[in-house]
Amino acid sequence: MFVSRAYVPESLRPADRRHWPYTVPAVAEVVEHGVEFTRPVTFLVGDNGSGKSTLVEAIAEGFKLDARGGRAARVFGNADPTKTPLGEVLRLETTSRGAAMLAGPRLRKKGFFLRAETAFGMTEAFGGVPGYWEEDTSRLSHGEGFLAVFRAMFRDPGFYVMDEPESALSFTACLQLVALMHELGESGAQVVCATHSPILASTPGADIIEVGEHGLRRTTWADLELVDHWRRYLNNPEAYLRHLTGA
Numbered sequence: 001m002f003v004s005r006a007y008v009p010e011s012l013r014p015a016d017r018r019h020w021p022y023t024v025p026a027v028a029e030v031v032e033h034g035v036e037f038t039r040p041v042t043f044l045v046g047d048n049g050s051g052k053s054t055l056v057e058a059i060a061e062g063f064k065l066d067a068r069g070g071r072a073a074r075v076f077g078n079a080d081p082t083k084t085p086l087g088e089v090l091r092l093e094t095t096s097r098g099a100a101m102l103a104g105p106r107l108r109k110k111g112f113f114l115r116a117e118t119a120f121g122m123t124e125a126f127g128g129v130p131g132y133w134e135e136d137t138s139r140l141s142h143g144e145g146f147l148a149v150f151r152a153m154f155r156d157p158g159f160y161v162m163d164e165p166e167s168a169l170s171f172t173a174c175l176q177l178v179a180l181m182h183e184l185g186e187s188g189a190q191v192v193c194a195t196h197s198p199i200l201a202s203t204p205g206a207d208i209i210e211v212g213e214h215g216l217r218r219t220t221w222a223d224l225e226l227v228d229h230w231r232r233y234l235n236n237p238e239a240y241l242r243h244l245t246g247a
């Protein structure tokens, strides 16, 4: 583990919180109480607009990760780490390993922030870079390219922040990502990941935080609203569809 908690120090809490991002309940809760990371793999699960990306972006910024971190940064140089409004005030409590990594030279930093959109761009842009990944990603499908990128970048135990990495993946590829996530957690890495995937969220041993109108709620896979919806939908799609189509 590298990061044990994200919080906003009292001195940085704005007096007037009637504007974005403070109006997002999940953000309001982090401002008031912070959020703890207790296991190597943590998933943030919640509806569209519940604040997952706002949180993971700020957490990535707090660890000075950008979307091209890790080895990519070494090859291509770091992008300008512009801060989001929440990133400006969010602070991370680190473990001694986390603190050592943050204080060390930039190139020794292991980890990166992966957004679904930029990961695909990376597979295209970096595909031909020798020694970066073994596969020539220009000859892989979208999902295959993704997995190649994941595998290559996750070799080092570092701090990985991800936003919907399942986007390009089929059911079976998602299962491979579960295995990879699990392996990362076991190998001393730490993952904080926003997801809509009930498959990804089922990674053994992971901590699950449900994000929504209520703010943040630690829960189990079986109790996730997302899992309940999928279960009911797959059992009986018509029950949902008749409300939508009137058929």
Ligand SMILES: Nc1ncnc2c1ncn2[C@@H]1O[C@H](COP(=O)(O)OP(=O)(O)OP(=O)(O)O)[C@@H](O)[C@H]1O
Binding pocket: 020, 024, 046, 047, 048, 049, 050, 051, 052, 053, 054, 055
């Ligand atoms: N730059 C911004 N300025 C103002 N509001 C924003 C901005 N970015 C996001 N929001 C709003 O903040 C809320 C949370 O957005 P966020 O992108 O964090 O949600 P999310 O949980 O990641 O959703 P999704 O599952 O669709 O990715 C939404 O209501 C969104 O419209």
Ligand SMILES: [Mg+2]
Binding pocket: 052, 053, 054, 163, 194
């Ligand atoms: Mg999002």
